[in-house]
Amino acid sequence: MTEFLQSTIYGLLQGGLLALVAVGFSLVWGVMNVVNLAHGTFVVLGAYVAWQLNKSAGVDPFLGMFAAAACLFVAGYAVHMLLINQVIKAPIWMTLLLTFGLELVLINAMVLVFSGDFRSINTGWAGDAIALGDVRIPYGRLAGFLVAVGLTLALVLFMSRTRLGLAIKATGMDRDAARLMGIPARRVYATTFAIAAAMAGAAGAIVGTVGTFSPASAPAFTLQSFVIAVLGGLGNMWGALAGGLVLGLVQSWGGQYLSGTLVNALAFGVLVAVLIVRPAGLIGKPYYEARVET
Amino acid sequence: MSAPALEIRGLSRRFGGLEALSEVSLSVEPGTVLGIIGPNGAGKSTLINLVTGHLKPSSGSVCVDGRDVTGQRPWVIARAGVARTFQIVKPFRELTVRDNVAIGAMYGPDGAGSVKDARRRADEVLERVGLEGRGEVPPGELSVADARRLELAKALALGPRLLLLDEVMAGLRGSEIEPALDLIRSLRDEGMTIVAVEHIVKVILSVSDEVLVLHEGRELTRGKPADVVKDERVIEAYLGQRYAKRMAEGNGDA
Amino acid sequence: MATDPQAGKPASAEGPGEARRLGFLSGRAGWAATAVALLFFIALPAQLYGSQQRTLAAAFMFVALAQGWNLIGGFAGYPSFGNVVFFGLGGYTTAILMAKAGASFYVALPAAALVGLGFALLMGVPVLRLRGHYFAIATLGVAEGVREVVLNLDGLTGGGSGLTVPAVGIEATTSYPGNAGFYYMFLALAVLATAVVLWVSRSRFGYGLRAIAQDEDAAAAMGIDTTRAKIGAFALAGVITSLAGAMYAFQQVTIYPARLFDVQFTLLMVVMAVIGGSGTVVGPVLGALGLTFLSEYLRNNLTDYHTLVFGLIIVVAVILLPQGLVRFVREGWRTRRFSLLDNVRAYRL
Numbered sequence: 001m002t003e004f005l006q007s008t009i010y011g012l013l014q015g016g017l018l019a020l021v022a023v024g025f026s027l028v029w030g031v032m033n034v035v036n037l038a039h040g041t042f043v044v045l046g047a048y049v050a051w052q053l054n055k056s057a058g059v060d061p062f063l064g065m066f067a068a069a070a071c072l073f074v075a076g077y078a079v080h081m082l083l084i085n086q087v088i089k090a091p092i093w094m095t096l097l098l099t100f101g102l103e104l105v106l107i108n109a110m111v112l113v114f115s116g117d118f119r120s121i122n123t124g125w126a127g128d129a130i131a132l133g134d135v136r137i138p139y140g141r142l143a144g145f146l147v148a149v150g151l152t153l154a155l156v157l158f159m160s161r162t163r164l165g166l167a168i169k170a171t172g173m174d175r176d177a178a179r180l181m182g183i184p185a186r187r188v189y190a191t192t193f194a195i196a197a198a199m200a201g202a203a204g205a206i207v208g209t210v211g212t213f214s215p216a217s218a219p220a221f222t223l224q225s226f227v228i229a230v231l232g233g234l235g236n237m238w239g240a241l242a243g244g245l246v247l248g249l250v251q252s253w254g255g256q257y258l259s260g261t262l263v264n265a266l267a268f269g270v271l272v273a274v275l276i277v278r279p280a281g282l283i284g285k286p287y288y289e290a291r292v293e294t
Numbered sequence: 295m296s297a298p299a300l301e302i303r304g305l306s307r308r309f310g311g312l313e314a315l316s317e318v319s320l321s322v323e324p325g326t327v328l329g330i331i332g333p334n335g336a337g338k339s340t341l342i343n344l345v346t347g348h349l350k351p352s353s354g355s356v357c358v359d360g361r362d363v364t365g366q367r368p369w370v371i372a373r374a375g376v377a378r379t380f381q382i383v384k385p386f387r388e389l390t391v392r393d394n395v396a397i398g399a400m401y402g403p404d405g406a407g408s409v410k411d412a413r414r415r416a417d418e419v420l421e422r423v424g425l426e427g428r429g430e431v432p433p434g435e436l437s438v439a440d441a442r443r444l445e446l447a448k449a450l451a452l453g454p455r456l457l458l459l460d461e462v463m464a465g466l467r468g469s470e471i472e473p474a475l476d477l478i479r480s481l482r483d484e485g486m487t488i489v490a491v492e493h494i495v496k497v498i499l500s501v502s503d504e505v506l507v508l509h510e511g512r513e514l515t516r517g518k519p520a521d522v523v524k525d526e527r528v529i530e531a532y533l534g535q536r537y538a539k540r541m542a543e544g545n546g547d548a
Numbered sequence: 549m550a551t552d553p554q555a556g557k558p559a560s561a562e563g564p565g566e567a568r569r570l571g572f573l574s575g576r577a578g579w580a581a582t583a584v585a586l587l588f589f590i591a592l593p594a595q596l597y598g599s600q601q602r603t604l605a606a607a608f609m610f611v612a613l614a615q616g617w618n619l620i621g622g623f624a625g626y627p628s629f630g631n632v633v634f635f636g637l638g639g640y641t642t643a644i645l646m647a648k649a650g651a652s653f654y655v656a657l658p659a660a661a662l663v664g665l666g667f668a669l670l671m672g673v674p675v676l677r678l679r680g681h682y683f684a685i686a687t688l689g690v691a692e693g694v695r696e697v698v699l700n701l702d703g704l705t706g707g708g709s710g711l712t713v714p715a716v717g718i719e720a721t722t723s724y725p726g727n728a729g730f731y732y733m734f735l736a737l738a739v740l741a742t743a744v745v746l747w748v749s750r751s752r753f754g755y756g757l758r759a760i761a762q763d764e765d766a767a768a769a770m771g772i773d774t775t776r777a778k779i780g781a782f783a784l785a786g787v788i789t790s791l792a793g794a795m796y797a798f799q800q801v802t803i804y805p806a807r808l809f810d811v812q813f814t815l816l817m818v819v820m821a822v823i824g825g826s827g828t829v830v831g832p833v834l835g836a837l838g839l840t841f842l843s844e845y846l847r848n849n850l851t852d853y854h855t856l857v858f859g860l861i862i863v864v865a866v867i868l869l870p871q872g873l874v875r876f877v878r879e880g881w882r883t884r885r886f887s888l889l890d891n892v893r894a895y896r897l
Contacts, residue, residue: 029681035681035684083867085896085897086867086895087866087867087870087895087896088895088897089894089895089897090870090895091627092680093621093627093629093822094822094870094895096627096818097818097819097822097862097866098863100859100862101819101858101859101860101862101863101866104855104856104858104859104862105859107855108853108856108859109856112853112856185897189897223692226685226688230685265697265700268689268690268692268693269689271685271689271693272675272686272689272693275678275685275689276677276678
């Protein structure tokens with residue numbers, strides 16, 4: 001019983017973090033119809049920023065997280081303006097190819113600069129844990145979970161309460177109509193992409209604290225973001241949160257009771273089944289196709 | 295006594311809580327033109343989509359030439375001799391005008407054996423609708439009137455017995471409407487059955503043998519064009535008092 | 549509605565009748581050029597080292613893979629991101645039949661094709677109902693899922709430790725073709741795949757696919773059985789891809805799920821088809837040959853940076869040549885104006 005409880009807790013904690021990893025990816029896909037295969041590299045880059053700050057200046061990663069988010073925000077804005085925007089009106093799989101190339105470039109650049117070794121960010125306190133009976137809840141993971149959920153909620157509030165958030169949603173629904181109403185679509189897109197990158201970067205800082213990372217970890221983050229985005233419905237922030245928790249639990253329970261890779265097969269099977277039966281995701285609205293672009 | 299070209303019984307379609315079309319029944323005799331009018335949202339396009347198989351009915355039945363085609367896929371219905379135009383034209387943008395029409399010749403009920411034969415037939419159709427010589431043009435370069443002609447040509451290439459026109463005159467100038475009306479009349483005279491959804495009342499009056507008025511998904515009334523246009527309920531729901539006055543004063547232009 | 553000027557132009561160049569399909573290399577000139585190229589490739593291996601023969605064999609394999617993708621992604625407009633599933637299934641079918649059932653490669657090969665066909669039909673029916681990116685993701689999911697299943701059925705497939713085809717010594721069921729042998733085998737497959745695409749492009753079937761890609765609702769309204777057409781294209785792609793996988797497995801001798809179902813194959817075949825020109829006959833050939841040689845050149849001359857530079861080239865090529873090389877050249881020839889900047893302006897905001 002304790003094992004089940006332990007793996008459930010781990011699954012939820014990891015799930016919250018996965019939600020933060022995926023929420024930007026889902027946002028970009030839902031609003032801009034761009035599938036960013038380089039998303040995982042943003043996560044890893046964020047981890048490296050926090051790691052470097054920790055190594056050179058002893059900055060705690062939960063503070064370094066802000067720096068990571070800021071750096072990735074700027075980087076994301078630049079990547080959109082210089083690269084993604086050039087093919088934004090092309091069929092969707094053009095951006096897939098573009099971001100595939102970008103992913104190759106970024107991963108290899110990271111290997112050249114940081115080497116391919118696995119790293120992690122050591123803090124004094126992350127390993128300590130609260131004990132609830134026989135169940136351990138490490139501080140690092142708990143803090144990571146709380147921050148992740150907090151940031152995701154902040155994003156939800158931002159999207160629904162601020163002018164920029166509304167502009168993003170409007171542009172996501174009908175870019176041409178939004179432009180006709182005076183919304184600068186290109187800048188809105190760039191900001192959306194930048195926000196997504198920033199969230200990924202913040203997630204990376206936390207990932208680096210609770211586990212290990214290397215340039216090779218990037219594709220796995222992208223893949224998990226895929227699954228979560230589809231499960232939760234594209235562009236749906238709450239959905240990303242729910243999808244993240246579901247995936248975290250599935251991975252944790254699965255790892256407990258099934259052989260490692262069969263869990264992945266299960267995850268893919270669920271993904272394909274969801275797509276076929278309910279393409280809008282488990283939480284998305286069935287009849288309403290929010291995209292009006294040709 | 296041949297079967298009606300089109301027979302609809304109790305046709306309904308719901309979208310969630312919205313009844314787009316509700317219990318509509320009608321039958322159209324072969325070789326006649328049925329005009330359908332009504333305010334926006336009345337269900338006119340829904341009706342066409344249900345007949346052509348682009349939407350599945352929630353209930354009711356559709357029979358073409360006595361054959362039940364309810365709920366069949368669009369290509370089955372196309373091969374049963376039913377062709378349609380789309381309200382917002384849908385050309386194949388990366389094919390030439392000729393190839394657009396040739397597709398219909400290739401895949402219609404009398405499917406042409408080869409691409410070459412299909413192209414030849416396409417040229418004949420293009421001439422019929424007034425696009426002769428424009429075969430090599432990309433659809434994106436066509437004027438509004440020519441784009442409509444292309445849409446019609448694509449439908450005619452199928453060699454249909456029943457033709458459904460969805461607002462095919464919208465946006466045309468006065469000088470462009472008369473030739474289009476002539477074309478419709480000549481198709482009808484050749485035995486084609488035509489169902490035309492239109493907003494331009496002058497068109498409906500001059501070419502329809504019968505008119506059906508839809509309102510909020512239901513049939514409001516049906517009858518000869520001249521009678522329908524004077525019907526109080528139709529004036530109330532759709533035509534407007536100003537129009538009725540103008541009609542009474544002898545100017546029937548809409 | 550797209551407001552950019554490039555959107556309305558037809559992909560095919562001007563020209564009478566079917567010569568249009570081959571672009572400005574019309575009619576007899578095109579056939580002559582193809583014949584010359586073929587003779588060249590047939591005579592070539594005698595002049596090459598083993599490693600060079602292997603590189604060309606890989607290039608031909610990618611021609612076949614890219615053409616397979618071209619059918620479903622380029623012609624039908626359904627960008628599959630999971631074609632590697634056929635590659636892996638074809639490879640494993642071959643390896644299992646040869647290693648466990650003692651079959652000859654030339655018996656395993658058609659079996660692999662059948663498996664590819666069967667799986668395409670099985671997978672195609674549910675998955676081809678999805679549109680656009682949903683279809684892409686679903687195919688990706690299926691490919692990844694099948695890999696995991698293959699990995700876990702280690703009794704049959706050897707799982708993570710791999711499976712070895714008996715290729716040498718007395719246990720070998722078929723004599724190993726060697727570098728030159730595989731060169732010709734993959735060349736034959738590349739020619740076959742390209743011939744299939746050529747046939748499709750000129751046939752009624754091909755027009756149907758194009759119509760589906762450009763406007764599926766209108767295509768259905770014009771009497772095209774879109775379900776059958778899509779599944780047909782997918783099945784052809786499946787067969788070609790699984791044949792490639794079968795040959796690859798024999799060539800590699802020892803195969804692993806991670807390799808045979810590597811998503812890199814999918815991405816490479818898509819890049820090659822698209823940069824060459826998806827929906828054209830010659831495009832994927834140019835894309836596959838060009839990118840394979842480029843990759844080889846970079847690998848040999850820039851060892852540390854080669855993947856990085858390759859990635860950069862993909863990024864630049866996608867931005868500057870979104871419609872692919874073949875269409876760029878055709879349009880440029882037709883309008884007498886070659887401008888990469890026009891391409892960029894067409895798709896940017």
